[in-house]
Amino acid sequence: MTELRQRAAREPDALLEDKELESEAKVDGETASDSESRVEPAPLPTSADDTPEVLNRALSNLSSRWKNWWVRGILTLAMIAFFFIIIYLGPMVLMMIVMCVQIKCFHEIITIGYNVYHSYDLPWFRTLSWYFLLCVNYFFYGETVTDYFFTLVQREEPLRILSKYHRFISFTLYLTGFCMFVLSLVKKHYRLQFYMFGWTHVTLLIVVTQSHLVIHNLFEGMIWFIVPISCVICNDIMAYMFGFFFGRTPLIKLSPKKTWEGFIGGFFATVVFGLLLSYVMSGYRYFVCPVEYNNDTNSFTVDCQPSDLFRLQEYNIPGVIQSVIGWKTVWMYPFQSHSVALSTFASLIGPFGGFFASGFKRAFKIKDFANTIPGHGGIMDRFDCQYLMATFVNVYIASFIRGPNPSKLIQQFLTLRPEQQLHIFNTLKSHLTDKGMLTAAADE
Amino acid sequence: MLELRHRGGCPGPGGAVASPPREGEAAGGDHETESTSDKETDIDDRYGDLDSRLDSDIPEIPPSADRTPEILKRALSGLSSRWKNWWIRGILTLTMISLFFLIIYMGSFMLMLLVLSIQVKCFHEIITIGYRVYRSYDLPWFRTLSWYFLLCVNYFFYGETVADYFATFVQREEQLQFLIRYHRFISFALYLAGFCMFVLSLVKKHYRLQFYMFAWTHVTLLITVTQSHLVIQNLFEGMIWFLVPISSVICNDITAYLFGFFFGRTPLIKAAYVLSKYQYFVCPVEYRSDINSFVTECEPSELFQLQSYSLPSFLQAVLRQETVSMYPFQIHSIALSTFASLIGPFGGFFASGFKRAFKIKDFANTIPGHGGIMDRFDCQYLMATFVHVYITSFIRGPNPSKVLQQLLVLQPEQQLNIYKTLKTHLIEKGILQPTLKV
Numbered sequence: 001m002t003e004l005r006q007r008a009a010r011e012p013d014a015l016l017e018d019k020e021l022e023s024e025a026k027v028d029g030e031t032a033s034d035s036e037s038r039v040e041p042a043p044l045p046t047s048a049d050d051t052p053e054v055l056n057r058a059l060s061n062l063s064s065r066w067k068n069w070w071v072r073g074i075l076t077l078a079m080i081a082f083f084f085i086i087i088y089l090g091p092m093v094l095m096m097i098v099m100c101v102q103i104k105c106f107h108e109i110i111t112i113g114y115n116v117y118h119s120y121d122l123p124w125f126r127t128l129s130w131y132f133l134l135c136v137n138y139f140f141y142g143e144t145v146t147d148y149f150f151t152l153v154q155r156e157e158p159l160r161i162l163s164k165y166h167r168f169i170s171f172t173l174y175l176t177g178f179c180m181f182v183l184s185l186v187k188k189h190y191r192l193q194f195y196m197f198g199w200t201h202v203t204l205l206i207v208v209t210q211s212h213l214v215i216h217n218l219f220e221g222m223i224w225f226i227v228p229i230s231c232v233i234c235n236d237i238m239a240y241m242f243g244f245f246f247g248r249t250p251l252i253k254l255s256p257k258k259t260w261e262g263f264i265g266g267f268f269a270t271v272v273f274g275l276l277l278s279y280v281m282s283g284y285r286y287f288v289c290p291v292e293y294n295n296d297t298n299s300f301t302v303d304c305q306p307s308d309l310f311r312l313q314e315y316n317i318p319g320v321i322q323s324v325i326g327w328k329t330v331w332m333y334p335f336q337s338h339s340v341a342l343s344t345f346a347s348l349i350g351p352f353g354g355f356f357a358s359g360f361k362r363a364f365k366i367k368d369f370a371n372t373i374p375g376h377g378g379i380m381d382r383f384d385c386q387y388l389m390a391t392f393v394n395v396y397i398a399s400f401i402r403g404p405n406p407s408k409l410i411q412q413f414l415t416l417r418p419e420q421q422l423h424i425f426n427t428l429k430s431h432l433t434d435k436g437m438l439t440a441a442a443d444e
Numbered sequence: 445m446l447e448l449r450h451r452g453g454c455p456g457p458g459g460a461v462a463s464p465p466r467e468g469e470a471a472g473g474d475h476e477t478e479s480t481s482d483k484e485t486d487i488d489d490r491y492g493d494l495d496s497r498l499d500s501d502i503p504e505i506p507p508s509a510d511r512t513p514e515i516l517k518r519a520l521s522g523l524s525s526r527w528k529n530w531w532i533r534g535i536l537t538l539t540m541i542s543l544f545f546l547i548i549y550m551g552s553f554m555l556m557l558l559v560l561s562i563q564v565k566c567f568h569e570i571i572t573i574g575y576r577v578y579r580s581y582d583l584p585w586f587r588t589l590s591w592y593f594l595l596c597v598n599y600f601f602y603g604e605t606v607a608d609y610f611a612t613f614v615q616r617e618e619q620l621q622f623l624i625r626y627h628r629f630i631s632f633a634l635y636l637a638g639f640c641m642f643v644l645s646l647v648k649k650h651y652r653l654q655f656y657m658f659a660w661t662h663v664t665l666l667i668t669v670t671q672s673h674l675v676i677q678n679l680f681e682g683m684i685w686f687l688v689p690i691s692s693v694i695c696n697d698i699t700a701y702l703f704g705f706f707f708g709r710t711p712l713i714k715a716a717y718v719l720s721k722y723q724y725f726v727c728p729v730e731y732r733s734d735i736n737s738f739v740t741e742c743e744p745s746e747l748f749q750l751q752s753y754s755l756p757s758f759l760q761a762v763l764r765q766e767t768v769s770m771y772p773f774q775i776h777s778i779a780l781s782t783f784a785s786l787i788g789p790f791g792g793f794f795a796s797g798f799k800r801a802f803k804i805k806d807f808a809n810t811i812p813g814h815g816g817i818m819d820r821f822d823c824q825y826l827m828a829t830f831v832h833v834y835i836t837s838f839i840r841g842p843n844p845s846k847v848l849q850q851l852l853v854l855q856p857e858q859q860l861n862i863y864k865t866l867k868t869h870l871i872e873k874g875i876l877q878p879t880l881k882v
Contacts (some may be wrong), residue, residue, distance in 0.1 A: 194797065252644075398629075432860065
């Protein structure tokens with residue numbers, strides 16, 4: 001039930017595939033046999049071979065099974081190298097990449113919808129879907145930009161007006177799309193149009209909101225972006241490795257190739273990997289500092305005094321482990337304990353995102369979301385586990401790491417009415433006095 | 445406005461004989477036929493009509509039984525069926541309006557509960573339609589999961605909005621403090637549990653159906669729950685922000701049918717004038733911890749204080765007055781009623797299109813003569829969102845109790861810093877008098 005063993009057995013009934021470690025047999029026509037044996041409702045052309053010519057030639061003498069493995073391997077390394085380059089290029093580029101990934105994922109899922117419902121030529125629908133994507137993105141980017149670029153926005157007059165009435169403008173744009181949808185309802189196609197409307201909105205909910213959460217995480221500090229993503233990737237790879245070597249007990253019917261051994265082994269390996277990665281990264285300000293916009297240089301800077309989370313501290317090792325390792329204390333970053341929480345989530349709950357995507361693919365009888373990456377499927381195939389992770393990290397940061405932003409609170413305070421300000425001031429005063437932070441005499 | 449005419453022709457075209465839903469046949473031929481014997485016949489495939497191109501391929505949902513109470517039937521037995529219908533509708537309309545007034549009298553807390561029950565009923569109606577469309581009533585777990593998701597999303601929204609208003613109450617209780625502080629995390633964990641249950645409940649032959657119901661539930665949540673919470677936030681801003689929009693929509697419905705567009709707006713401006721005088725309607729709802737209840741007492745803001753406006757000359761000649769005393773709120777009420785007349789009906793068209801798409805006559809049969817709760821409230825939803833956006837953009841700034849709540853969550857040193865900054869600011873502005881001794 002591991003990937004290589006399955007390929008060796010050459011099951012024609014390769015419907016039992018699982019999303020990310022599946023046999024990319026489309027390259028050599030294994031899938032062609034099982035997709036041709038039924039009439040597909042959604043004939044997504046999966047048989048077109050996207051592998052670049054150069055790779056094809058280089059690997060032409062190997063048997064098809066190994067060629068597949070090599071194609072996947074090379075593409076994996078290419079993607080990881082690409083990831084490193086982008087990290088090097090900085091937060092702005094990262095933000096753009098997140099944006100592109102979001103658009104591509106949206107496009108993939110919407111295309112599936114069109115194919116399922118044969119609705120590619122519905123009037124207006126393609127325009128409306130992209131229009132809604134634009135509206136929702138405008139809304140979210142406006143909120144983000146207003147928060148993080150407050151001083152820049154206040155300076156420029158048109159931006160200030162746009163930000164002041166931001167919600168109203170976004171709502172108007174959305175409403176226009178809504179009215180266009182209602183006006184575009186065509187007598188014989190009502191149900192289809194409503195289905196596509198629902199499909200578009202659920203896709204927006206999943207893809208767009210979570211990509212903006214990713215960007216929020218990014219602004220918190222690149223480490224909050226890199227460590228979760230790496231943990232998910234690591235869990236993928238480690239679970240596969242453990243499953244390959246030790247896999248015996250199937251995990252879930254949805255993905256028959258997953259095994260309990262892979263799951264648990266992947267969990268431990270990811271936790272260790274997370275600890276090591278965060279140890280390495282916490283030392284560099286480039287990763288650790290929140291991204292800020294510098295007014296004078298008009299660019300993003302990542303320069304700050306690292307918070308306590310990223311300063312080495314000494315922890316006492318419990319007696320049990322002391323005897324084993326021989327050290328009394330260990331120097332760790334507090335962030336590493338958070339990374340344990342993140343890796344645990346990535347290993348235990350992250351795979352549910354993958355199972356969801358597998359179920360989705362089985363429900364709509366597609367093998368991959370698209371054919372963008374040779375050997376791997378579509379962009380959505382790569383990112384399905386990431387989404388749950390991004391939301392979790394965002395909620396985690398909001399709940400446990402940072403509280404509300406004090407400067408933002410002061411800004412909000414200054415816009416209130418005088419009597420409201422007085423009321424808040426007095427409440428705060430009594431609260432501080434209760435806590436003993438403020439003594440009557442000191443309050444001058 | 446088409447609705448009344450539609451129902452007037454009593455057994456409407458859609459509510460005719462219910463054709464027995466087609467089973468098992470590949471409707472429309474748009475989907476695959478399971479010809480290979482080694483593949484399981486996917487139940488999903490038998491519902492090919494779900495994905496068919498044309499609405500005509502879709503079987504109709506049989507209309508539910510007539511729920512008109514017996515007394516009404518006996519009282520109106522002498523009339524012809526068309527007039528009987530009209531009377532039933534009329535009586536029910538009056539009943540609903542009086543119920544509405546009664547609840548307004550009972551106060552904002554009751555109104556909040558009312559909004560909540562309406563939301564739950566609307567959700568139930570739409571989900572039931574989904575079950576019938578997809579014939580998925582016996583899918584494993586699904587009913588439980590839908591209600592569970594409703595609960596989660598409501599919990600999340602109540603924590604974010606209502607908790608602000610109870611800030612003083614919450615400060616006293618330690619356990620509530622914990623819930624508020626980690627609110628997002630707890631809500632997310634609850635939602636995730638539901639999500640994982642969904643994934644674990646995926647059954648081999650029913651994948652597509654289950655995904656459809658999952659999406660249906662989420663879109664319904666998006667529509668009904670978020671907007672009902674916006675309604676409650678509007679309510680807390682002051683009952684007038686709740687009453688005037690709702691009345692605008694109802695008024696527009698009725699008068700658009702009877703008298704046309706323009707005439708519908710004038711009564712609203714008058715109603716706004718009347719309501720603006722009373723503190724009960726105009727003041728933001730606040731929770732007073734000493735008496736443990738909601739109060740609406742305040743100094744009305746400038747929006748609700750009479751001001752003199754000088755009329756433009758051409759109106760002066762008509763009305764023979766030079767100035768008019770109006771509440772500034774009435775100007776806003778014009779904007780609200782304009783929206784209700786022009787864009788509100790799109791919500792109604794959307795619901796009509798939805799009903800035609802799924803070949804149902806009404807959302808449900810809760811109110812005799814009127815259909816379901818959702819039928820009454822379809823236009824209201826867009827209106828509620830608009831009013832909320834309008835208030836946050838043009839009327840008020842950030843919510844003071846939310847600012848306070850966030851302040852209280854900060855670290856003590858940060859609180860002290862902020863306290864000092866605020867104090868300096870207030871003294872500068874002259875709001876606070878510097879005192880030599882406390």
